[in-house]
Amino acid sequence: MTAIIQTLASPEPKAAGVLPPGFLPRSCTFDPGDWAILARQWFPVARLVDLADKPLAVTLLDLPLVVFRAGDTVKVARDLCPHRGLPLSMGWVEGEEIICAYHGLRYGPDGACRKIPAHPDLEPSPRLKVAMFEAVERYGLVWTRLNPSDEAATIPDFPLWSADGFQQILPPFFDIAGSAARQLEGFVDVAHFAWVHHEAFADREDPVVPIYDTKFTDKGLRTDYWSDVSNYPRDLRHLAPEGFRWLRRFEVQPPFAAHLTIFFPGEDRLSIFNLPSPISARKTRLFVPIARNFDTTGDLEAVYAFNAQIFAEDAAVVERQTPEELPLDPNEEAHFPADKTSLGYRRLLRDMGLSFRYVS
Numbered sequence: 001m002t003a004i005i006q007t008l009a010s011p012e013p014k015a016a017g018v019l020p021p022g023f024l025p026r027s028c029t030f031d032p033g034d035w036a037i038l039a040r041q042w043f044p045v046a047r048l049v050d051l052a053d054k055p056l057a058v059t060l061l062d063l064p065l066v067v068f069r070a071g072d073t074v075k076v077a078r079d080l081c082p083h084r085g086l087p088l089s090m091g092w093v094e095g096e097e098i099i100c101a102y103h104g105l106r107y108g109p110d111g112a113c114r115k116i117p118a119h120p121d122l123e124p125s126p127r128l129k130v131a132m133f134e135a136v137e138r139y140g141l142v143w144t145r146l147n148p149s150d151e152a153a154t155i156p157d158f159p160l161w162s163a164d165g166f167q168q169i170l171p172p173f174f175d176i177a178g179s180a181a182r183q184l185e186g187f188v189d190v191a192h193f194a195w196v197h198h199e200a201f202a203d204r205e206d207p208v209v210p211i212y213d214t215k216f217t218d219k220g221l222r223t224d225y226w227s228d229v230s231n232y233p234r235d236l237r238h239l240a241p242e243g244f245r246w247l248r249r250f251e252v253q254p255p256f257a258a259h260l261t262i263f264f265p266g267e268d269r270l271s272i273f274n275l276p277s278p279i280s281a282r283k284t285r286l287f288v289p290i291a292r293n294f295d296t297t298g299d300l301e302a303v304y305a306f307n308a309q310i311f312a313e314d315a316a317v318v319e320r321q322t323p324e325e326l327p328l329d330p331n332e333e334a335h336f337p338a339d340k341t342s343l344g345y346r347r348l349l350r351d352m353g354l355s356f357r358y359v360s
Helices: 002-008 032-038 180-187 234-239 300-318 337-351
Strands: 043-047 056-060 063-070 073-078 092-094 097-099 113-115 136-138 141-144 167-169 174-176 213-216 221-227 246-253 257-263 269-280 283-287 290-292
Touching (some): 073 141, 180 269, 180 300, 180 337, 213 337, 221 337
Antiparallel strands (some): 043 141, 063 073, 167 290, 221 246, 269 290
C-alpha cells in the first residue's frame, strides 16, 4: 500500500506561492485581465492585533487565504489543504505548524507537510504542500500579494505612521458591500462632504467647493484642497480660530490606497490612510491606519466611533451606486469641476491597464 501511495504522489509539485498560469479563483467576480493585474499588487488582509492562536480566514480577490503565526513570524497561505480540500482555517496552530482539522496533517512554515498522523513513518509526498504567499507586517497590518512577478509593485507609503511625535491608531476594519475603487473615489471626493457627512462634521448650508489643485506624481496624484469646512466634530467646532482655512491633502497611490492629511490649527496634523482591500469585485474590507500628533492620550474609543460613523455614511452611498464598478471611460458618467481628483484617479487606473468590465 505504501508503494502505491508513493507512486500516485510522485509528480513534482508546483513552486510554493506560485499560482498556475492563467489561474482564476472559483466564481471569480473580476474580469480575468483585471484579476491578473491586481494579483501583482500588495494589499492588506488582516490586522496584527486580530491574530491569535487560531488561524484567521480572509479572502483577497476572491481567493480564500489563511493568516497565522508560525512561531515569531506571520504567514499567509492558500486556505486549502492539498490532501482533501478542507480550509486550513478550520484547524489550529502548534508552534510553527498549522494542522488540518480533517486528518491532522501538519504543515511547516514553508508549506510542506511534515507529518501524516495516519502513517507516522511515511515521508510525506512533495505534493502535500500548501501554497504560501509573501507576508509583510506594516502599519499594524499584514500585507500580501498573489503574484510576485512585478518587482515594481510596492506597499504604499504612509510616512507619518513612523514620524516623531505621532500616535499610531488602527481602528477595527469595516466591511462594505461595494467595490474598492468606488470606495476610494468616495474618499477623495470633496463635494460629497456637505451632503453625506452633514451629521458628522460638514454643513449642507456650506456646499461650495473652491477650485483646487491636483498634480500627478511619481507614485500617483496629489490634491491640495483648501476650504472653510471644519474637520472638528460638530460639538468641537468652537476650537477652530475665526476664519481658519483648512488644508486637506489627498495623496493617491493606485490601485487602492490614499491618505488624507488634515492640517489643523497650529502644528496639529491628522493623517488617515484609506486602504480598501478587494475581497471581491463587489465586497471590500476597509483598513484605516491613522496617525496624529495631538490629543495623543485621548479616548481611542471616541476615535473609533467617529471613524465608524464616517465609514457607515460613505458605505450607504457606495453600496447603492450603479454600475457597481468604477467606470474608467470618462464618457460613461457626467462630471463637474470638483471631480478633478476623481478623474485623475480613474486615469491612473486606466494607465495600469485596468478595465473594470462588468462580470455577471
